[in-house]
Amino acid sequence: MKLQSTKLLGTASVLALLASSAATPANAAASNGLYFGGSTLASEAFRQIFDCYTGATVGASGWTDGFTFSSSFNANTPTPGLLPNTCTIVTSVQGMYAGVGSGNGLRGYISNKPSQWYGGTVTPPATFSLTSTSQQPLFPSAQPPYVDTLNTTFGSYPYPRVDVGLGDSPLPATLAAMTTSSITFTPTTNWNSLPATVTASGSTNVSYNTSSWGQPLQLPAFExxxxxxxxxxxxxxxxxxxxxxxxxxxxxxxxxxxxxxxxxxxxxxxxxxxxxxxxxxxxxxxxxxxxxxxxxxxxxxxxxxxxxxxxxxxxxxxxxxxxxxxxxxxxxxxxxxxxxxxxxxxxxxxxxxxxxxxxxxxxxxxxxxxxxxxxxxxxxxxxxxxxxxxxxxxxxxxxxxxxxxxxxxxxxxxxxxxxxxxxxxxxxxxxxxxxxxxxxxxxxxTPAAVNTAWGDAALTPPSTTSTWAAYNVYGINYPATEPSTNHGGLSVGxxxxxxxxxxxxxxxxSGTTFLYLYSCYGNNTNGQNLINFLNWFYQNPTANQAPAILRNNSFSALTSAWQTRIKNGVLTAGSGVAIALASGGSKDGCTGVTGGANP
The missing domain is CATH 3.40.190.10 (Periplasmic binding protein-like II)
Structure with missing residues (x-):
């Protein structure tokens, strides 16, 4: 199923995604990918969310992700390792996730180079057991697996492009500070095969390129x-x-x-x-x-x-x-x-x-x-x-x-x-x-406790015209005039x-995992697939199982105030700040951009 509309909210094409159907245990038919990398904190949850979105798990021969679609799924119990059997199915699109840590996720995002989603010297084993206590997590973390050994389209690493970086810390507050050390990686065997040994060598400084990718964006993904x-x-x-x-x-x-x-x-x-x-x-x-x-x-x-x-x-x-x-x-x-x-x-x-x-x-x-x-x-x-x-x-x-x-x-x-x-x-x-x-x-x-923390009236989302820095929830501070009587005698201004x-x-x-996004994506198919996923993820209707999956992992979906701001801003075409496609003629996030990220 492929969505064609670029008007992101309230359209029939988006709502068509929400039809529930029986999920299959594995799917080797997907040919289009979403490539995420970064936070290990978010890795398990996003692997499950991607499985639900596609309606299939990934991996084979010891590299399975270990999750199971089941009628026994209960987000309120919880039921670790289970997925709802009422998930949406988008069979043409599969999400891949490399758990490399927030720092490396940021490096790959700023440089827009998937080769930067690596953490140094590592030799993966030929097989990996999800229950073994003797095997250390790989870097990228092998749990969940960062390649799909069942579908050869997604069986190699590094990924072909960077769609979204993830981190639990905010982006730098200014463009001038948005630089990173880009490292050269030298594989001693074929990097696209497993197992492989990859070593890191010299580095150069790389800056975020607004003329090619548009403005940086950071959206809190969940609580x-x-x-x-x-x-x-x-x-x-x-x-x-x-x-x-x-x-x-x-x-x-x-x-x-x-x-x-x-x-x-x-x-x-x-x-x-x-x-x-x-x-x-x-x-x-x-x-x-x-x-x-x-x-x-x-x-x-x-x-x-x-x-x-x-x-x-x-x-x-x-x-x-x-x-x-x-x-x-x-x-x-x-x-x-x-x-x-x-x-x-x-x-x-x-x-x-x-x-x-x-x-x-x-x-x-x-x-x-x-x-x-x-x-x-x-x-x-x-x-x-x-x-x-x-x-x-x-x-x-x-x-x-x-x-x-x-x-x-x-x-x-x-x-x-x-x-x-x-x-x-x-x-x-x-x-x-x-x-x-x-x-x-x-x-x-617990999910309820973190949601209560996010419900503080002082934790307000930014206005429509705000820059990425305004989405930094950790930078939302109490005003200087905050009465000490509200805080047991403490001055917290x-x-x-x-x-x-x-x-x-x-x-x-409490905190969040941020999605590090570009405001302008160049490839119509790849970019639209990403936009469709983000729209589904943040819509949070009854048929969207993402909030239930998050609760099953101790997390919580964003409060309605934050969801509304994201949907009405960066996910609404014509808002002036929305993520856009360079090939779509939009003046939102592609204003003044040549090409777009990942053309």
Missing amino acids: VPVAIPVNLSFTPNSQVKSGGNIVAGGAIQLSGAQLCAIFSGLVTDWSSSTSIPTLDSTGTLVSQPFYYTNVGNGIGTAAQYTTTSAPIKVVYRSDGSGTSFILTNYLKAVCPLIDKNGTAKYATIFGATNLPSTSFSNLIANINNTTITNNWVGATGSGGVQSGVANTSNSIGYVSGDFVKPFAIASNAPNSASVQNEYQRIHGTYIPATTTTTSPTFIAP GLSVLPLTNGNGAYPL
């Missing part, structure tokens, strides 16, 4: 909770189980003050009795022992998590990571407010100008204490952190919610923590409930909204 996975040798009092299993966010319940203490290196052992700075409901500084939230299940008096030394292993992203950006954006907003007298040096560590950042090494450099950070563990990709926490006792890390139980596909995925939010701090909820409950007192990384939202039930470590 993301960044979970805090843990692997503990002890059982916290605050742990929450139901039916014998740890519930979502039930592994341990942690306050923001405890996260600041751990990620600053102030506390290095789970057995610690060190006093850490905390805030009461009026914003007054209070000192508490590190273990002060260790209550629950009938235990009302906090005690050490363990009396045996249990050094804290922080598992972090060693590659360029948008997940690191979301975490450090949270720490930068929250921690300096807690350490009012400066004794914990949070302002120096988290408040430095090099944060937030896609590079966790910036935070390590700010701590500047190798005795602490030498005990921390670097890992590549979200799958690497997932595996690192799962295989490292007494560890803590950070990944998107689809890499922890109950949303994760991997059988060895770790459980995650619940985190105290600002609403709870303001209303005097400092510790978990001491009685046995079926859900945590603090906030778990000028600080990022998402980490400090005081919504009841809002998950504080």
Whole structure:
């Protein structure tokens, strides 16, 4: 099925996409591709969304994506690995996704070179097991597979072009800053065959080319909770189980003050009795022992998590990571407010100008204490952190919610923590409930909780005429006049909204994955296929299964305000700012452009 209309919303041709039909388990008929690359956080979700859009899974001979169309799919349970059997089918178009990390996704996007969607030296195995704990994720990540061994049209790498880059951190705010180091890759065997070994060599600086590709665009794709996975040798009092299993966010319940203490290196052992700075409901500084939230299940008096030394292993992203950006954006907003007298040096560590950042090494450099950070563990990709926490006792890390139980596909995925939010701090909820409950007192990384965070009235979408920078949700700050009475005595003017939202039930470590797009695409068929997909993805009617797939992965579709702005702006032909085709005669995103991206 091919859509011909370039008027994107409300047309019969677009609505025809929404007809449901039985999905087949695999499809080798697609001949047109959509090529995405970047964020490993978004990789599993977009693989499933592409499967649903085409109505088929990808791969064969050990390189299958592992997903199954099933009537048992239930986004509210959740059901990891299952897809709805009522998906739309567009049999001529197949989406491919290379999970190379946000930093590499940005590099490929700015240079418009698919060869840049690579992460260095890597040798893929001849086969890959989705359940194996011994195989490390490849770069590009092999889970989900970045080639389709069933359909030879999509069986080679690098991809023939860059359609969309993805990252969990925003684009640079100015065109002058939109440069990247373009790296030369030299395959020692045929790069288009698997397995292959590819090495990186010299680099040159490349700038974004507006005359060829139009203006840069960044659209939030969906709402993301960044979970805090843990692997503990002890059982916290605050742990929450139901039916014998740890519930979502039930592994341990942690306050923001405890996260600041751990990620600053102030506390290095789970057995610690060190006093850490905390805030009461009026914003007054209070000192508490590190273990002060260790209550629950009938235990009302906090005690050490363990009396045996249990050094804290922080598992972090060693590659360029948008997940690191979301975490450090949270720490930068929250921690300096807690350490009012400066004794914990949070302002120096988290408040430095090099944060937030896609590079966790910036935070390590700010701590500047190798005795602490030498005990921390670097890992590549979200799958690497997932595996690192799962295989490292007494560890803590950070990944998107689809890499922890109950949303994760991997059988060895770790459980995650619940985190105290600002609403709870303001209303005097400092510790978990001491009685046995079926859900945590603090906030778990769930679709409903991240959607509540995005529902903050201060997180408003941009106007129609705004540039790409206005779509940077992390750059939406509270106004200087924001009353401290709204935030429990804290002055938050000028600080990022998402980490400090005081919504009841809002998950504080919330963010997004951005789609990095060009405003002008040159090839009518390829460009129109992309536009059709984006229109389907953002329409969110009842028959569109993308929101349900997102919920099944711990994410949430954008709030209606953000969806409306995207649909009425960059996805409405004639709005003046819409994505356009150079061959279509549109004066929207192709104004002043010669050729368009990927002619």
